Every structure is written in structure tokens, then in C-alpha cells.
Amino acid sequence: MTAPRAIVCGPASTARIGGGLLERASEDLVSPSGRFLLVSSAGSAPVADRLRHSLAGRLLLDLVIDDREEAKTLEAVERIAHAALEAGVRRDDALIAVGGGVVSDIAGFAAAIVLRGVAWNVVPTTTGAMADAAIGGKTGVDTKAGKNLIGAFHPPRAILIDPAALQTLPDRDFRAGLVEAFKAAWIADAALAERAERDIAKILARDEKTLMDLIAGAVAVKAAIVTDDLRESDRRRLLNFGHTLGHAFEAAGRYRELKHGEAVAWGIAAALEISARRAALAPPAAARIRGVLSALGPFPEPDRDPEALKDFLSRDKKATSRGIAGVVLETIGRARVAEAVSMDEWLEAAGAARLS
Amino acid sequence: MTAPRAIVCGPASTARIGGGLLERASEDLVSPSGRFLLVSSAGSAPVADRLRHSLAGRLLLDLVIDDREEAKTLEAVERIAHAALEAGVRRDDALIAVGGGVVSDIAGFAAAIVLRGVAWNVVPTTTGAMADAAIGGKTGVDTKAGKNLIGAFHPPRAILIDPAALQTLPDRDFRAGLVEAFKAAWIADAALAERAERDIAKILARDEKTLMDLIAGAVAVKAAIVTDDLRESDRRRLLNFGHTLGHAFEAAGRYRELKHGEAVAWGIAAALEISARRAALAPPAAARIRGVLSALGPFPEPDRDPEALKDFLSRDKKATSRGIAGVVLETIGRARVAEAVSMDEWLEAAGAARLS
Numbered sequence: 001m002t003a004p005r006a007i008v009c010g011p012a013s014t015a016r017i018g019g020g021l022l023e024r025a026s027e028d029l030v031s032p033s034g035r036f037l038l039v040s041s042a043g044s045a046p047v048a049d050r051l052r053h054s055l056a057g058r059l060l061l062d063l064v065i066d067d068r069e070e071a072k073t074l075e076a077v078e079r080i081a082h083a084a085l086e087a088g089v090r091r092d093d094a095l096i097a098v099g100g101g102v103v104s105d106i107a108g109f110a111a112a113i114v115l116r117g118v119a120w121n122v123v124p125t126t127t128g129a130m131a132d133a134a135i136g137g138k139t140g141v142d143t144k145a146g147k148n149l150i151g152a153f154h155p156p157r158a159i160l161i162d163p164a165a166l167q168t169l170p171d172r173d174f175r176a177g178l179v180e181a182f183k184a185a186w187i188a189d190a191a192l193a194e195r196a197e198r199d200i201a202k203i204l205a206r207d208e209k210t211l212m213d214l215i216a217g218a219v220a221v222k223a224a225i226v227t228d229d230l231r232e233s234d235r236r237r238l239l240n241f242g243h244t245l246g247h248a249f250e251a252a253g254r255y256r257e258l259k260h261g262e263a264v265a266w267g268i269a270a271a272l273e274i275s276a277r278r279a280a281l282a283p284p285a286a287a288r289i290r291g292v293l294s295a296l297g298p299f300p301e302p303d304r305d306p307e308a309l310k311d312f313l314s315r316d317k318k319a320t321s322r323g324i325a326g327v328v329l330e331t332i333g334r335a336r337v338a339e340a341v342s343m344d345e346w347l348e349a350a351g352a353a354r355l356s
Numbered sequence: 357m358t359a360p361r362a363i364v365c366g367p368a369s370t371a372r373i374g375g376g377l378l379e380r381a382s383e384d385l386v387s388p389s390g391r392f393l394l395v396s397s398a399g400s401a402p403v404a405d406r407l408r409h410s411l412a413g414r415l416l417l418d419l420v421i422d423d424r425e426e427a428k429t430l431e432a433v434e435r436i437a438h439a440a441l442e443a444g445v446r447r448d449d450a451l452i453a454v455g456g457g458v459v460s461d462i463a464g465f466a467a468a469i470v471l472r473g474v475a476w477n478v479v480p481t482t483t484g485a486m487a488d489a490a491i492g493g494k495t496g497v498d499t500k501a502g503k504n505l506i507g508a509f510h511p512p513r514a515i516l517i518d519p520a521a522l523q524t525l526p527d528r529d530f531r532a533g534l535v536e537a538f539k540a541a542w543i544a545d546a547a548l549a550e551r552a553e554r555d556i557a558k559i560l561a562r563d564e565k566t567l568m569d570l571i572a573g574a575v576a577v578k579a580a581i582v583t584d585d586l587r588e589s590d591r592r593r594l595l596n597f598g599h600t601l602g603h604a605f606e607a608a609g610r611y612r613e614l615k616h617g618e619a620v621a622w623g624i625a626a627a628l629e630i631s632a633r634r635a636a637l638a639p640p641a642a643a644r645i646r647g648v649l650s651a652l653g654p655f656p657e658p659d660r661d662p663e664a665l666k667d668f669l670s671r672d673k674k675a676t677s678r679g680i681a682g683v684v685l686e687t688i689g690r691a692r693v694a695e696a697v698s699m700d701e702w703l704e705a706a707g708a709a710r711l712s
Contacts (some may be wrong), residue, residue, distance in 0.1 A: 074434050078506075085501035113469070116496060116507045140472060143434075145441035150434075151472045152508065 005216055009135055009223040013155035017216045019208060021162035022047065022123070026054040029121045030157035031094035035060050036121075037084050039107040041067035041099035044125040047165045048098045051123065061087040067102045069255040072142045074150060080110035084118075094119035094157065100126035100173070101133030101260070104156075105148070108139030112154035121158040125165045127177030128261050131184060131218040134159050136226040136239075146315050147247060161215060163208045175296045176261030178203065179242075182292055183268065184218035187241050188225070190333025192217035197288065200295050237318075238335045241327040242268030245350050248312040249302035262299040269293060270353035274345060275328040278338050285332050294356040306347045313346055361572055365491055365579040369511040373572045375564060377518035378403065378479070382410045385477045386513035387450035391416050392477075393440050395463040397423035397455035400481040403521045404454045407479065417443040423458045425611040428498045430506060436466035440474075450475035450513065456482035456529070457489030457616070460512075461504070464495030468510035477514040481521045483533030484617050487540060487574040490515050492582040492595075502671055503603060503611075517571060519564045531652045532617030534559065535598075538648055539624065540574035543597050544581070546689025548573035553644065556651050593674075594691045597683040598624030601706050604668040605658035618655040625649060626709035627684065630701060634694050635684040644688065650712040662703045669702055 004018030016028055029036065029051075037060050040048035045064075052062065063083055065076060084095070095118060097107035104122045111120035124134040140151020166174065185193035192214070196203060199210040225235050246267025250258055258266075272289060275281035293299070303309075318325045323340035330336060360374030372384055385392065385407075393416050396404035401420075408415065419439055421432060440451070451474060453463035460478045467476035480490040496507020522530065541549035548570070552559060555566040581591050602623025606614055614622075628645060631637035649655070659665075674681045679696035686692060 074430065078430050081506050082499060082501065085499060085505050113496075113506050113508060115505060116494065116509055138472065140469075143438060143441060145438065149441050149471060150437050150469050152469055153472055 007216065007219050007223050008227065009159065009219070010137060010155045010227050012157055013137065013159070014157070015135060015159040015161060015219050015223065017161040017212055017219060019163055021160045022050050022164050025051055025123070025160055028158050028160055029094070029096060030119060032092035032119065033090060033094075034058060035093045037061040037063070037087065037089060037093060037095045039063050039065060039080055039095060039097050039103065039110070041065060041103045043067065043168065044099045044103070044165075046168055047123060047125050051096065051098065060089060060093060065103065065106065067099050069102060069142070072102050072106055074141050076106050077110045077113070077141060080107060081114040084110070084114050089114060089118065091115050091118060094121060096121045096123060098123045098125060099129070100124065101129045104129055104134050105139050105151070106141060108154055108156060109141060109151050112139055112152035117154065119157050120154070121160070122156045123160045123165060126169055127166065127174050127215070128180050129177070130161045130215050131177060131181035132222065135219055135222045147251070161219070163206070163212055166206065173259065174206070175204070176259035176299070178214070178296055179261040179265045179268070179293070181214050181218040182296070183241055183264065184221040184239075185214070186289060186329060186332055187238050187327070187335035188221045188333060189217055190331075193332050197292055200292060204295070237325065237337050238327055241329070241335055242271050244313070244316060244318070244324060244326050245270045245309070245346060247316070248309045248350075251312040252303040252305070252308045258300055258302055263302060265293045265296065265299050265355065266302050266353055269355055270349040271326065271328065273349040273352045274326060274338065274341060275330070278341075279328040279330045279336065281329050281331065285329070288332065290354070290356055297355060299355065304350050306351070309347060309350055310343060313343060363572065363575050363579050364583065365515065365575070366493060366511045366583050368513055369493065369515070370513070371491060371515040371517060371575050371579065373517040373568055373575060375519055377516045378406050378520050381407055381479070381516055384514050384516055385450070385452060386475060388448035388475060389446060389450075390414060391449045393417040393419070393443065393445060393449060393451045395419050395421060395436055395451060395453050395459065395466070397421060397459045399423065399524065400455045400459070400521070402524055403479060403481050407452065407454065416445060416449060421459065421462065423455050425458060425498070428458050428462055430497050432462050433466045433469070433497060436463060437470040440466070440470050445470060445474065447471050447474060450477060452477045452479065453512075454479045454481060455485070456480065457485045460485055460490050461495050461507070462497060464510055464512060465497060465507050468495055468508035473510065475513050476510070477516070478512045479516045479521060482525055483522065483530050483571070484536050485533070486517045486571050487533060487537035488578065491575055491578045503607070517575070519562070519568055522562065529615060530562070531560070532615035532655070534570070534652055535617040535621045535624070535649070537570050537574040538652070539597055539620065540577040540595070541570070542645060542685060542688055543594050543683070543691035544577045544689060545573055546687075549688050553648055556648060560651070593681065593693050594683055597685065597691055598627050600669070600672060600674070600680060600682050601626045601665070601702060603672070604665045604706075607668040608659040608661070608664045614656055614658055619658060621649045621652065621655050621711065622658050622709055625711055626705040627682065629705040629708045630682060630694065630697060631684040631686070634697070635686045635692065637685050637687065641685070641688050646710065646712055653711060655711065660706050662707070665703060665706055666699060669699060
């Protein structure tokens with residue numbers, strides 16, 4: 001059993017990481033009134049059950065929601081808000097989101113807007129949500145125009161990361177989510193990247209200690225960046241490493257062919273091509289990263305049709321008339337923003353990307 | 357022509373009040389990119405036209421929305437957000453809401469959630485929006501469970517209050533909106549209350565100087581309170597003077613029988629009854645307030661059926677098991693919160709309320 005570790009993620013947001021947290025969840029989850037509204041996915045039922053048990057009598061609402069990317073809509077947020085209002089939610093009550101990134105994005109946004117904002121907590125049940133989605137306070141939904149284009153910055157009060165919450169996570173999701181954890185190491189923590197690379201076999205075997213070392217390191221990287229810069233003007237953009245093409249690959253596969261982390265893995269592979277040219281990333285460093293990505297995979301290949309990708313890239317939130325800003329790696333552990341990478345350069349990198 | 361006056365309403369929110377502001381709107385409206393998205397009501401077309409003219413070539417979107425209370429839904433917000441995204445809105449663009457409180461509530465909420473928040477401005481075209489709705493950063497929509505139960509705190513960057521924007525406002529709306537302006541004076545500014553009471557005939561004749569003195573005074577009262585306390589835990593509650601029963605009267609009339617300000621006038625009359633008992637408000641002070649309310653009216657009588665009111669009162673956001681907190685007046689210019697006023701006391705006050 002790992003001893004729980006606490007990482008401050010913002011003025012009123014703390015992540016706790018380690019074994020045994022689910023058992024003592026009622027001590028760590030935050031609600032000014034002591035009352036909670038539980039929102040969970042069907043897949044996270046074993047974790048939700050434990051919380052139901054330890055919060056018995058303090059649950060104002062117990063709602064199970066669809067956690068597929070297609071269900072990440074404003075209607076889903078409105079359903080949660082209505083259910084909370086019907087249940088008599090007050091401003092000092094708090095919500096708990098239990099599930100992967102889709103659940104925390106939807107439920108966190110509902111918490112942001114019901115009664116103009118109530119507190120919320122998150123118990124992530126996927127590696128991707130633990131390392132990335134649950135941290136930083138971004139919540140939101142998709143629209144016809146793209147992913148996460150409507151939402152709010154609304155950091156959760158407590159983030160409880162317990163390896164026991166991963167017990168029923170399918171291996172494909174487990175591996176895809178780790179891409180985000182390694183991404184955090186690659187952009188900002190060389191020592192973490194080296195440890196996790198060395199221990200990758202143990203991590204993939206779900207060894208709690210090494211797995212939580214990687215996740216906690218990723219949380220610390222993201223927490224340091226977002227507490228600096230909640231509203232993503234500068235340093236926060238580094239977290240988008242691999243995400244410009246990653247989002248385009250994901251969209252080209254209609255969010256069904258590739259898991260988010262898998263698309264990001266290909267996006268990182270493409271970003272390595274751009275990093276070599278623009279930031280003089282050394283070939284051995286790129287090879288090490290590809291080595292980790294292949295160990296995490298094999299990941300399905302994305303649709304690389306330039307016409308399709310072009311269309312999605314041009315809708316990127318960071319697109320300007322001169323190109324699209326991207327994140328490049330100078331070396332393992334150090335990233336920077338490359339302003340205005342041209343469309344041709346992105347498309348060429350997409351074509352050249354390889355995972356081994 | 358009154359000289360424009362500036363009142364700071366928050367860290368990045370300034371109200372400008374006076375004649376001629378519409379003419380120079382392009383100087384005062386704030387957009388980091390210089391581009392704007394215009395959202396207006398049909399009734400505010402003359403004002404929107406002036407802005408279209410002075411912002412020619414800088415408008416990314418020009419949308420006219422329904423401004424009836426029934427249209428204040430999350431769907432209306434989503435339509436604006438979608439239109440903004442389709443038009444290619446970026447994070448440094450800004451929205452402008454032109455209209456009454458419904459337009460600023462809807463459009464301000466859309467600005468709060470599109471791309472997780474873009475800047476916005478408001479050009480109120482009703483006395484109620486000028487004195488109250490446009491100030492303080494509350495945005496939101498109604499749900500089946502009640503009014504303004506979903507929304508965000510998202511203060512507008514610039515609030516332009518020009519008496520010329522009232523030219524086409526029907527007299528009934530003009531008078532109802534002034535109730536909010538007097539409310540601000542009664543809770544916090546005795547000198548303003550006295551001046552406005554003395555000049556009420558000129559105000560009702562829409563004399564620009566006296567009207568803007570009242571509106572500016574009301575804005576200053578609200579600005580002082582909300583800059584202290586953005587998230588309504590304590591002093592902000594004073595602004596709810598007359599609103600506990602006001603909301604119930606409005607709901608009992610299905611938001612059609614009474615304008616918001618008219619319902620608040622009756623809510624204030626009822627609060628005077630409670631103030632007499634709980635805060636020793638002197639009868640002559642109560643009589644002066646009733647005198648102003650009758651001069652602003654005549655206002656239609658609300659439905660006072662205790663069963664209906666009870667139902668709406670019990671859904672009040674401030675309801676607890678001990679009762680509902682209300683705002684009472686100690687004297688003209690000084691209000692305080694009375695915790696836990698019992699249901700019977702509210703219903704009795706509702707029955708006893710009179711405007712003359």
C-alpha cells in the first residue's frame with residue numbers, strides 16, 4: 001500500500017494520491033454542507049458503490065450518466081443540473097464525479113453552473129483522468145463545431161486518486177491513459193520520465209507503487225503549471241504537447257476509432273518530427289519517446305488523409321492566419337511553444353509520424 | 357446632455373453613465389481582439405443600429421434574440437454559443453449584449469461558457485437593466501425549478517448607460533424598472549432616496565439629468581456592494597430587498613401578469629410590514645416608500661393566494677428548515693438581513709402589503 005500524497009492544484013483544490021483513499025473518502029471529500037450529489041458512469045459502479053456505502057445518508061442525489069464522448073453535450077449537463085435542482089441542491093452542497101474524463105468534464109461543468117456554481121470533487125477511475133482530465137479545473141462539453149468548445153474553469157475541491165479505482169479499467173483504456181502521464185513527464189520532468197521508462201514493465205503490470213509514482217509525478221507537473229496560469233495564456237499551452245494533431249486524428253476517427261490517449265500518442269510522434277526541425281530535439285531522445293509509446297501500444301493507426309486533417313486543424317482554437325501554434329520538445333523534460341507552425345508542416349509531420 | 361460618469365463595478369468592469377455614450381461606443385466597448393459579437397433584442401433595434409454603424413467591419417456576428425422571460429433558457433444560450441463558434445469566435449473576441457435584463461442574462465451566460473469564457477459588454481435599454489441587471493456579473497437562465505437557477509458569475513467589461521437607449525422603452529417597463537433603482541437608494545443611500553423622491557415627477561417625465569442621477573446612484577450602490585462581495589454570501593443579500601416575495605409574486609403570475617419590477621414593488625411593500633416588526637422601521641419612512649411606489653405605479657395587483665405563494669417561497673434559494681432569510685429596512689438608507697423569517701410571517705406580510 002502506497003502512503004497517500006497530497007498535491008496542491010490551486011487555491012482550493014487538492015489532489016490526494018495513494019492506496020486506501022477510497023476507504024477513507026468521506027474524510028477527504030469536501031462539502032460545506034456535508035451533503036453530496038453523486039454522478040458516476042456505469043463502468044465505475046464498483047467505485048461508486050464504495051462511496052455510496054461510506055456516504056450513506058449524506059447523498060442528495062445518485063445519478064448514473066452515459067460516459068461516451070458522444071454523450072458529452074450541454075443536454076447532459078442540463079440533465080444533471082435539473083436533477084440536482086429537483087433534489088433540492090443548495091449552494092453549500094457539493095457534487096462528486098466518479099469516472100473517466102467525460103464524466104468529470106460533464107459533471108464538473110454542471111457543478112460550475114447550477115446555482116451559479118457549487119463545489120465539486122472528483123474520483124477518477126481511468127489513468128487518463130487521474131493523470132490529466134481531473135486536474136486543472138477545465139470542464140466542458142463538445143459541440144458540432146468541435147470538442148470542449150463550451151465550458152467553464154471550475155477546479156474540483158478534492159481529487160482522490162486511488163489505484164483501487166482502476167481495478168475494472170480495460171487494458172486498452174489503462175494503456176491509452178498512460179500516454180498523458182508520460183506526456184507530463186516529457187514536457188517538464190526528465191527524472192520522472194527516466195524512472196517511468198525504466199519501470200515501464202511494472203507500470204503496465206499495474207504495480208501500485210510505480211504506477212502511482214508516475215501518476216503523482218504527472219499530477220505535480222500539471223498542478224505546477226495550472227496554479228501558475230489557470231486560464232491558459234502561456235505555460236499552460238505546454239500541456240498541449242501532442243494534442244494539436246492528436247485532436248485532429250481523434251476527430252478524423254469520429255472519436256470512435258481512437259481513444260483520446262491513442263490519438264495523443266500519434267500526435268506526440270508527429271510533434272517529435274517538428275521538434276527535430278524546430279527545437280533541435282536529438283534523435284536518441286526522440287527514439288526513447290517512441291520506445292515508450294510502442295511499449296504502451298500497440299495503438300491503432302489514425303486516418304492521415306491530409307484533406308480531412310486540414311479541415312480539423314484549421315478549426316483548432318490556436319489557429320491564426322499565420323498557422324497554428326504547436327508545442328515542441330527541446331529535450332526530454334523541456335518543452336516550448338512554437339508559434340505559427342504552417343499547415344504544410346503539420347500535415348507533413350502527420351504523414352511522417354511513427355511509433356517505433 | 358449629462359457628462360458621462362464612470363463607476364468601477366469590479367476588477368475589470370466599469371459602468372459609464374451619461375448622454376452621448378452611444379455615439380462614442382466604439383471607444384468604450386472592450387474587445388482584446390477589436391472584434392465583436394452583437395446580441396440584441398428586436399425591441400432594442402434603434403440602439404443596436406447605432407452600434408452596427410459605429411462598429412462596421414468589426415462585427416463577427418449579429419444576432420437578434422427573443423427577450424421574453426419564457427425564452428431565458430439554456431437552449432437560447434446554446435444557440436448563441438453555436439452561432440459564435442460557427443462565426444469563428446476566438447478567445448480574445450468580445451460579445452455585446454443590447455437589451456433588457458433577459459438579453460444580458462442570456463448573452464452574458466453565453467459569453468461565460470463559449471471557449472470557457474470570452475469578454476463581454478452590455479448596453480442596457482431598460483431602466484431595470486441599467487439600475488440592476490447589467491451590474492454585478494450575475495448571468496443565467498431559468499429552469500423548470502425556478503428563475504436564474506443555472507448560470508455563471510461573469511462581469512461585463514464595459515456597461516454603457518446612455519439615456520438615449522431608453523427612447524423606445526414603453527412607459528410600463530420604464531416605471532417598473534425604476535423600482536430597482538429606488539430599491540438601491542432605500543437600502544444604502546438616504547440622500548439619493550431623498551433627491552429622487554423630491555424629483556420623481558421629472559424622473560417620470562424622463563428628464564435626463566435627474567433620471568441619470570438616480571440610475572448612477574443605484575449603480576454606485578450595487579457596484580460598492582458587489583465589488584465587496586462578488587459571490588453573495590453576505591452584503592450582496594441586501595440587494596434582495598423586496599425580492600423574496602417579489603419572486604414568488606412573479607412566479608404566481610407565471611411571469612406574465614407582472615413585470616419583474618412590479619412584482620418587486622409589491623415585495624417591497626410586504627417587506628415594509630416585516631421591517632416594522634423586526635427592525636422598528638418608523639411608520640413615516642414606510643409611508644414615504646409607499647408614496648414613491650404609488651407614484652411609479654399604478655402596478656397590477658399580484659395573486660396573494662397563500663397556498664400558491666407558499667409553494668414558491670419554499671423553493672427560495674435562501675430557504676432553510678428554520679425559515680427564509682429576508683432583508684429588512686431599519687430606516688431609509690439602511691438595511692440588514694433578518695435570518696429565518698417564518699413562512700407564516702411571509703404569508704401574513706404578503707396579505708398585508710399595500711402600495712398606498
